[in-house]
Amino acid sequence: MSMLIGSVEGLAIFGLTLYIFRFDLKEYLLPSLLFILLMGLQVHFIYETEYGLFIPLLILFFLMIFMFGVTKLPFVGAVFTSIVGYGIYMLIQLIVVMFMFGGLEAASESESNRALGQVVSGIVGIGLGKLLYTFGFGFTKEYDKFKFKWEKWIVLAVAIGFTIFLIEIVYLRNIDLAVIFLIISLAVFLYYAIKKEQEDDH
Numbered sequence: 001m002s003m004l005i006g007s008v009e010g011l012a013i014f015g016l017t018l019y020i021f022r023f024d025l026k027e028y029l030l031p032s033l034l035f036i037l038l039m040g041l042q043v044h045f046i047y048e049t050e051y052g053l054f055i056p057l058l059i060l061f062f063l064m065i066f067m068f069g070v071t072k073l074p075f076v077g078a079v080f081t082s083i084v085g086y087g088i089y090m091l092i093q094l095i096v097v098m099f100m101f102g103g104l105e106a107a108s109e110s111e112s113n114r115a116l117g118q119v120v121s122g123i124v125g126i127g128l129g130k131l132l133y134t135f136g137f138g139f140t141k142e143y144d145k146f147k148f149k150w151e152k153w154i155v156l157a158v159a160i161g162f163t164i165f166l167i168e169i170v171y172l173r174n175i176d177l178a179v180i181f182l183i184i185s186l187a188v189f190l191y192y193a194i195k196k197e198q199e200d201d202h
Contacts, residue, residue: 002044002047002115003040003041003044005115005118005119006040006043006044006118007036007037007040008118008119008122008123009118009119009121009122010036010039010040010059011032011033011036011122011126012089012121012122012123012124012125012126012129013059013063013085013086013089013125014028014032014035014036014063014066015032015125015126015129015130016085016088016089016092016125016126016128016129017063017067017081017082017084017085017086017089017129018032018071018085018129019129019130019132019133019138020081020084020085020088020129020132020138020139021081021084021085021138021139021140022133022138022139022140023071024133025126025129025130028070028071031066031070032066032070034188035062035063035065035066035070035188038062038184038188039058039059039062042058042062043055043058043059046058056086059086060082060083060086061158061159063082063085063086064078064079064082064155065078065155065159067081067082068155069155075154075155078155084139089121089125092121092124092125092128093117093118093121093125096117096120096121096124097117097121100116100117100120101113101117
């Protein structure tokens with residue numbers, strides 16, 4: 001159940017970010033779902049550990065890799081759009097839970113409250129993003145001028161470093177299955193990084 005709720009929230013974060021920056025979610029739906037699945041699995045494995053506070057960074061990391069490798073934004077653009085998109089979603093979630101429960105404490109009182117807040121925030125986020133996109137609102141910016149030569153290697157190094165960090169976490173907690181999904185995640189990152197490099201060379 002938590003994976004399903006997390007998937008709704010993940011789709012809202014990815015969809016809202018895409019819509020805000022004038023990308024159509026439909027064109028990126030399959031890779032979005034792949035990244036959301038991998039991200040959701042990692043969040044699930046560390047949610048109830050002492051490393052749970054790193055979950056926002058984990059979400060930003062997956063979103064940034066997605067914006068860099070799938071939508072073909074340069075590194076600066078991928079970082080910027082990820083931070084703005086995730087930040088706006090968090091603001092929407094804050095407004096939703098304040099409206100529904102009257103405060104953050106009440107929203108966190110039970111698992112059902114947290115789950116309901118996440119689902120409603122996800123629906124509102126994706127709905128708002130689609131509405132903005134349909135009516136032509138959002139940000140459009142030419143990021144190619146911010147592109148620099150070694151950015152793909154920087155992203156690759158960040159991906160490997162972050163993956164090693166996550167492997168250390170799950171290894172310490174003896175979660176063998178999580179290591180498998182981490183390796184799959186790294187393979188996906190590598191695939192999109194190599195694909196982007198090949199397309200940039202043509």
